[in-house]
Amino acid sequence: MRFIGRKSELSKLDAEYNRDSSFVVIYGRRRVGKTTLIKEFLKEKTAFYFLATEELESQSMKRLAGVVARTTKNTLLQKAVFTDWVDLFQVIADYKPEEKKVLVIDEFPYLVKTNSAFPSILQNVWDEILKDSNVMLILSGSFISMMQKHALSYDSPLYGRRTAQMRLAPLPFTDIYAVQKMPFDQAVEQYAVTGGIPKYLEFFEDGRPLEEQLKDTVLSKSGFLYEEPNFLLKSESVTAVNYFSIIKTIADGNHKLGKIAGILGQETSSLTPYLSTLLDLGFIEKRTPITKKNPEKSRKGLYFIADNFIRFWFRYVYPYKGELELDNMQIVLDEMHKDFREKFVAFVYEDICKTIFVELCRNEEITFTPSRSGSYWLNDFDGDTEIDVVSVDHQNKRVFAGECKYHAKPVDAQVYFALKEKVNNATEIRKAFPGYEVIYGVFSKSGFTQRMLDIAKESADILLVNEDHLV
Ligand SMILES: Nc1ncnc2c1ncn2[C@@H]1O[C@H](COP(=O)(O)OP(=O)(O)OP(=O)(O)O)[C@@H](O)[C@H]1O
Structure with a gap:
């Protein structure tokens, strides 16, 4: 490579x-x-x-x-x-x-x-x-x-x-995609598993379908990555059952401290030391809404798994270890067919869009100097209040709000209208960045409808972004 x-x-x-x-x-x-x-x-x-x-x-x-x-x-x-x-x-x-x-x-x-x-x-x-x-x-x-x-x-x-x-952080998607000779969605799906870890990328380079490669490398008992998270956690001496249970609970889509503690039947205070070790080691991360001035202290922080491969493994491999020991890989593939693209990859796509946005700014394709970037939500990470990509440019007094769609169909203007409404309802954003101009961004894996393209042509405050970046 x-x-x-x-x-x-x-x-x-x-x-x-x-x-x-x-x-x-x-x-x-x-x-x-x-x-x-x-x-x-x-x-x-x-x-x-x-x-x-x-x-x-x-x-x-x-x-x-x-x-x-x-x-x-x-x-x-x-x-x-x-x-x-x-x-x-x-x-x-x-x-x-x-x-x-x-x-x-x-x-x-x-x-x-x-x-x-x-x-x-x-x-x-x-x-x-x-x-x-x-x-x-x-x-x-x-x-x-x-x-x-x-x-x-x-x-x-x-x-x-x-x-x-x-x-040293994993390689960003944009750097990998720039040298890969594969369609965008294939690259995104691969990144959702390998997460920019170059050693993992080497196993997924032979151009075969992702499922075939997963079978050999991750799902097979003799696969190089079958026990990888055990190996990673052991290297850092965090082998206690509690660590596994916490990561698994987060991988299942539970992000609030109270909810994680509830599922594990523990007091939140007894989880804190484990979480702080996992945070230090970079296995998990705490995200706070972009409007919070003191992210460290914010009670609205949500816990996420920071590493794509670990997230994949705990979501699709760990729960089925028993079956995989008996060489039954089909159960994992069936599970993946249910929600791999729609949920798992769609979530990673939001992070990829953040990287693409940073690159657009760096290449001066838009006039925006990000001071802080992240996302926004009110109480929970749900579709109603959540804004996938939010970036603030204090120098030019601008806020960028972006919606990411990893859909099979072109994105219609409806998504843009809904995003505008979400931003209008987000009083915290207006309070945190008073008088800031809002730029709206829609990221789509499958392009845009003619109506969306026509509206964007007429308005200076919309950016449409696909794999070729700005449309
Ligand atoms: N920037 C890169 N571009 C292409 N391949 C890379 C890059 N970085 C690492 N690799 C490949 O990934 C593999 C792992 O890299 P490397 O051994 O440098 O990682 P490391 O962090 O030193 O690993 P460890 O801590 O496990 O020893 C190597 O086979 C290497 O060829």
Whole structure:
């Protein structure tokens, strides 16, 4: 698969590279593409790339010595025995190529697992040896909880050393679609399952129908992704039954704290610690209406699963594990035929529309500088008050309100009228953004009726967006 996207991440790394001394922490969920991003960045640079693994410390030092020997082309080092990290890092500091050198410690948490003093050792090495040796240090790792604890937190010896940190997010739909050679709806359905995780994309590249690929990769007991969420949750040591039950309840479409607690027969207060761990790890997210000034404190926050693949797995695989163990995949396919497109994919399409809108703004296809983007609802996430995409441009005093339709038929003007009415009834939007001009957007997978197109031609305040963006 050719390298996709990551423009802003690469330019952030370039900016760090151009500083006198830089210390960058990169972290993110398994399979999101950290190593690939780093390797792309290292192209044409003098680099010491060390991938830590679960092995004895002496073996790690031996391998790093090998890396140093190769980069410095000093074969004597290959045979040297190092018993102290400081000596190894000193060799790196003493190596003086013309351009800046980059030292990468990938999967840094493994070194901490083998030697809990490693963050202190590295802090010392950075302060005393590396900082002034024209080096860029990159620490990378997948265990989000360990990266937060040992590389980022206030309690870590490394606190205060980093010059930048990057939590790598999945690839946005628009970057993937730009390089894919497939119809828009096929790409959307695939993204609804893979969620922009490049490793997952690799399994869905052979052009066969999605169901066939799902059977091989996700629904078959020997499929690579059959147990994936177990693996992801275990990596972060969140294996308790409570975590599974919470994710499953949210995957079933329950988003309010009270409702989730009610279904699980628990007090809301007893769920809070579990939710906050899942939030920290990025498995779930809390969304609040765009009109709330303090999203952190808002009681209107709703919980959603943040990762498409995890949502898919808990919705269509987890409940049928018993049947799948007996190779009965049909039950899952039948379940998918009921609501995969209409509900599951339609929900993901709303997020995709948000990304498309950001791209329209970035490409200056519309004059809008988003200050905040999200959605709006009054009490619950229902069709009556919910506005799928809402973005605010404080600079130009404009609000964008968009409705997304993942329907098989062209969207008619009725949808636009209903959206206008919803915005008119949303007194909270008018209160939060008084006097702001409203721009209406209708996103459609299957185009628009002639009536809708004619109305849009006459009005400056409507944007019609399909897969080719603005119509
Ligand atoms: N930007 C990208 N474009 C294309 N393919 C990518 C991209 N990023 C990652 N990949 C592919 O996805 C797979 C996983 O990527 P990578 O190993 O970099 O992830 P990671 O975050 O380091 O994973 P882990 O934490 O599980 O080791 C690789 O096979 C890689 O080829």
